[in-house]
Amino acid sequence: MHTALVAGWAGSMALYELAVFDPSDPVLDPMWRQGMFVIPFMTRLGITNSWGGWSITGGTVTNPGIWSYEGVAGAHILFSGLCFLAAIWHWVYWDLEIFCDERTGKPSLDLPKIFGIHLFLSGVACFGFGAFHVTGLYGPGIWVSDPYGLTGKVQPL
Known part of the structure; x- marks a missing residue:
């Protein structure tokens, strides 16, 4: 359950930051000055492109691929849901006597x-x-x- 909550927070926070982030001037108005918390860590791990067609390096992108900022945030939310379902399954079947012969x-x-x-x-x-x-x-x-x-x-x- 804890992993589901943390992954869900990371994905939703990344989507929120992408909604308010202005990538037009990465030199004089960088992401940390705009109050971003999750996007700088994603960038350090190599995520630099967005499905919106912009790149943190300053260029435009025609094919950012699956693992862009939005793709990573979506994957976190998807896996958060899977971890939540696993936690519910383990909560329902907590009594191991069910699995006894x-x-x-x-x-x-x-x-x-x-x-x-x-x-x-x-x-x-x-x-x-x-x-x-x-x-x-x-x-x-x-x-x-x-x-x-x-x-x-x-x-x-």
Whole structure:
């Protein structure tokens, strides 16, 4: 439930910030001066384009792809809903006696194995997301800059 709330907040806050953000002058009126909180973190992770046709780097974009600011915010809201449904499922089936064999009274589920499978799959998903995103294989890469922030650009590492 907590993950669903945090992901939902991040997605909805990103959509709100995109609604009030003015990308026309990124030099004299940058995002942090406009009170943005979520968009700067998204930009540091390599998200620079919008479905509105603008880019934080100053150019216009004709095909921003799925993983633009709006796409990432929508994905957070979608996965927030999925985590909420999972939390509801676990709340409804909290009593593990439901999963016991009525004849023997022993659990019919191997709970440590199920927990291990869940941990393994979530670890693979997190590692895969990070590896593919940062290396640029499937994703933009990551924002790399000099110490003063003058020559920054998105590139794979």
